[in-house]
Amino acid sequence: KAGVTQTPRYLIKTRGQQVTLSCSPISGHRSVSWYQQTPGQGLQFLFEYFSETQRNKGNFPGRFSGRQFSNSRSEMNVSTLELGDSALYLCASSLRDTYEQYFGPGTRLTVT
Amino acid sequence: GESVGLHLPTLSVQEGDNSIINCAYSNSASDYFIWYKQESGKGPQFIIDIRSNMDKRQGQRVTVLLNKTVKHLSLQIAATQPGDSAVYFCAEKRAAGNKLTFGGGTRVLVKP
Numbered sequence: 001k002a003g004v005t006q007t008p009r010y011l012i013k014t015r016g017q018q019v020t021l022s023c024s025p026i027s028g029h030r031s032v033s034w035y036q037q038t039p040g041q042g043l044q045f046l047f048e049y050f051s052e053t054q055r056n057k058g059n060f061p062g063r064f065s066g067r068q069f070s071n072s073r074s075e076m077n078v079s080t081l082e083l084g085d086s087a088l089y090l091c092a093s094s095l096r097d098t099y100e101q102y103f104g105p106g107t108r109l110t111v112t
Numbered sequence: 113g114e115s116v117g118l119h120l121p122t123l124s125v126q127e128g129d130n131s132i133i134n135c136a137y138s139n140s141a142s143d144y145f146i147w148y149k150q151e152s153g154k155g156p157q158f159i160i161d162i163r164s165n166m167d168k169r170q171g172q173r174v175t176v177l178l179n180k181t182v183k184h185l186s187l188q189i190a191a192t193q194p195g196d197s198a199v200y201f202c203a204e205k206r207a208a209g210n211k212l213t214f215g216g217g218t219r220v221l222v223k224p
Binding site for chain 1: 144146148153154155156157158161201203207208209210211212213214215216217
């Protein structure tokens with residue numbers, strides 16, 4: 001079966017702009033989580049959506065937001081981009097809480 | 113490829129030898145502990161997990177040990193192969209929800 005897909009794979013934006021990243025989970029998976037990966041901070045949890053509801057949220061400013069659609073696809077949005085938002089943004093999907101999470105290849109965001 | 117960590121601790125191991133990767137965790141309330149492997153340009157890939165009520169679990173060529181007394185987790189890879197070269201992360205989670213808290217990662221380099 002197809003894995004987790006993320007679009008776009010690479011993105012370059014300018015400070016102050018906003019960006020929307022997309023994640024399509026594995027078919028049948030209802031949980032989608034987002035992570036930010038940077039060399040300095042490592043992998044950090046952003047938020048998790050389950051059946052269109054945000055279930056958990058990490059310690060990120062309100063500029064970071066997300067949503068999940070009825071088909072379980074998810075988007076995350078970052079407004080007023082800062083240089084420090086440059087990172088690899090990873091999406092993971094899971095069938096249920098006790099099942100393993102599958103990660104997508106990530107979207108590499110560069111803010112200039 | 114992606115740079116997942118410029119200053120990660122590195123474990124160099126000879127092909128065919130066994131590797132041991134260590135991880136200290138902080139949350140004694142975690143229910144699951146998971147090891148992920150991340151290759152350049154890819155998202156983390158699930159290797160093996162262990163529930164908090166276990167102290168050892170074996171998979172194919174891998175063994176995870178959990179010592180709750182000292183909050184320590186280790187991953188043993190038997191007969192390390194060139195394809196095992198990657199960054200390895202430990203992660204912890206509660207039973208409810210899919211929020212993963214990741215450790216800093218260890219880079220494994222397999223020498224031929």
